[in-house]
Amino acid sequence: MSKRRKQLIINIALYGFAVALVVLATIFGDWERIAGNFFNIDVVRAMLPEVLTIAARNTVLYTIASFSIGLVIALTLALMRMSTILPYRAFAIGYIELFRGLPALVTLILLAFGIPIAFSIRVPGGQVGAAILGLSIVAGAYMAETIRGGIEAVPRGQAEAARSLGMSQSRTMMTIVLPQAFRIMIPPLTNEMVLLIKDTSLFFVIGSTPATRELLKFARDFMSNRRNATPLTVIAIAYLLITLPLTYLVRKMEKRTARSR
Amino acid sequence: MKKTFRLVALSAVFALVAAGCGDSTTTTTEAAAQLELVTAGTLTVCTETPYPPMEYVDESGNYTGFDMELMRAIAEDLDLDFVVVEAGFDAITGGLAYDQCDVAAASITITDERAEAVDFSSSYFEAKQSLLVRADSGITSFADMVGKVLAVQTGTTGHFYARDNAPAGVQLLEFPDADGPYLAIEANTAAGFMTDLVATQGYVDSNPGWIVAETFETDEVYGLGTKDVPNLLAAINATLAKFRTDGTYDRIFSDWFDG
Numbered sequence: 001m002s003k004r005r006k007q008l009i010i011n012i013a014l015y016g017f018a019v020a021l022v023v024l025a026t027i028f029g030d031w032e033r034i035a036g037n038f039f040n041i042d043v044v045r046a047m048l049p050e051v052l053t054i055a056a057r058n059t060v061l062y063t064i065a066s067f068s069i070g071l072v073i074a075l076t077l078a079l080m081r082m083s084t085i086l087p088y089r090a091f092a093i094g095y096i097e098l099f100r101g102l103p104a105l106v107t108l109i110l111l112a113f114g115i116p117i118a119f120s121i122r123v124p125g126g127q128v129g130a131a132i133l134g135l136s137i138v139a140g141a142y143m144a145e146t147i148r149g150g151i152e153a154v155p156r157g158q159a160e161a162a163r164s165l166g167m168s169q170s171r172t173m174m175t176i177v178l179p180q181a182f183r184i185m186i187p188p189l190t191n192e193m194v195l196l197i198k199d200t201s202l203f204f205v206i207g208s209t210p211a212t213r214e215l216l217k218f219a220r221d222f223m224s225n226r227r228n229a230t231p232l233t234v235i236a237i238a239y240l241l242i243t244l245p246l247t248y249l250v251r252k253m254e255k256r257t258a259r260s261r
Numbered sequence: 262m263k264k265t266f267r268l269v270a271l272s273a274v275f276a277l278v279a280a281g282c283g284d285s286t287t288t289t290t291e292a293a294a295q296l297e298l299v300t301a302g303t304l305t306v307c308t309e310t311p312y313p314p315m316e317y318v319d320e321s322g323n324y325t326g327f328d329m330e331l332m333r334a335i336a337e338d339l340d341l342d343f344v345v346v347e348a349g350f351d352a353i354t355g356g357l358a359y360d361q362c363d364v365a366a367a368s369i370t371i372t373d374e375r376a377e378a379v380d381f382s383s384s385y386f387e388a389k390q391s392l393l394v395r396a397d398s399g400i401t402s403f404a405d406m407v408g409k410v411l412a413v414q415t416g417t418t419g420h421f422y423a424r425d426n427a428p429a430g431v432q433l434l435e436f437p438d439a440d441g442p443y444l445a446i447e448a449n450t451a452a453g454f455m456t457d458l459v460a461t462q463g464y465v466d467s468n469p470g471w472i473v474a475e476t477f478e479t480d481e482v483y484g485l486g487t488k489d490v491p492n493l494l495a496a497i498n499a500t501l502a503k504f505r506t507d508g509t510y511d512r513i514f515s516d517w518f519d520g
């Protein structure tokens with residue numbers, strides 16, 4: 001009884017705290033100023049439809065491209081990481097540690113400016129190409145560890161059974177282990193995609209044109225033209241419209257995986 | 262609105278202090294309160310670095326450059342401490358930066374559009390536009406840029422000049438800061454950079470292999486930015502006028518541009 005009572009008091013206190021926060025925000029927030037600066041309907045109108053047809057579209061395209069290339073890099077790295085050949089393993093470990101350790105922005109700048117200066121090699125696709133490749137390289141490093149974890153989580157007996165049925169090593173990996181591993185990997189890989197969506201907001205630092213703008217650069221342009229912060233609210237909503245369905249999907253899949261075990 | 266609240270709070274504090282200490286403190290505290298400062302007793306200056314020789318951080322970590330030294334002198338003249346805060350150039354010209362600082366000194370060209378969001382001081386510098394290229398590029402005029410990429414910093418007068426005056430076939434590539442264009446030219450991503458002559462002249466002087474291909478008269482002048490602080494703006498304008506006549510301005514100018 002007293003334990004329940006204690007719990008009840010704690011709950012009431014927590015609710016009270018939340019309500020107090022909301023009340024304080026309502027009283028002390030300058031709502032007229034907030035509305036004018038962050039919810040200016042004229043600015044929203046001016047941003048449509050380009051915020052969707054150019055900015056959101058570019059953000060999604062950049063994410064998909066970086067994720068796809070990153071996935072190929074990650075799969076290669078994960079296999080190298082688990083290889084019995086030492087130089088492969090060493091390369092994979094070095095790559096993963098390097099690009100997980102560097103801020104994505106540093107990698108982007110190195111790729112966009114460092115490589116062309118050093119070797120006179122240009123990434124196809126100009127600044128966008130360099131940015132996508134840079135983000136793919138970073139994503140590859142993160143996803144390699146996810147993929148390795150997924151592969152190692154498939155029970156060893158699966159591979160042993162396949163091998164004893166006469167399947168080759170590579171066929172066992174491709175048809176038995178990887179399909180099962182991917183089911184385990186999908187939620188963390190989707191999380192990585194959500195991170196990538198937000199990392200595309202770094203692209204404009206290495207140079208942009210009106211047609212290559214993604215959501216953040218698009219908002220910055222409107223902010224300086226309109227002297228107003230409403231564009232940030234608009235793109236915040238746009239980012240959430242892209243990321244929330246993905247995170248919802250992850251939760252669903254995690255539940256399903258948990259049930260099927 | 263917020264500023265008004267802060268002022269009221271400040272004056273309330275000062276009233277209390279004054280009541281406690283007697284009349285002797287009233288005059289100085291009142292004068293300080295009238296300047297509408299973000300931090301009492303301190304002139305907080307917004308800028309965006311690096312933009313040498315106007316504003317940059319030197320190798321021992323201090324803010325310096327023509328703008329910074331001018332502001333330091335102004336703060337001293339107003340009997341205030343001097344603090345620099347970094348803000349984005351967009352926020353400085355768009356008026357969003359002035360919650361964190363009293364005045365912005367960032368080589369801001371006075372334009373009608375910007376004057377809607379910012380209260381400018383009287384002009385303190387005359388500027389021209391310039392096209393910076395590598396000497397080995399063979400580019401000697403704006404017309405030679407046709408078919409090439411021209412780097413600009415978003416929202417600068419160089420950006421707008423290029424946008425409005427570039428010959429057809431020049432592609433603009435925008436960067437959020439003034440570093441990107443230099444790197445882009447080194448990386449052969451862009452062929453030229455359109456920006457103020459003060460910046461490119463300083464760069465060319467210390468970097469052989471680069472030239473100013475062409476300069477452009479645009480009747481541009483720089484102003485200091487403020488927002489809703491009429492007393493401070495008047496004080497700054499008075500100090501600027503005094504500096505023009507007492508030789509302070511010429512001394513700072515020659516420190517940065519004649520030697």
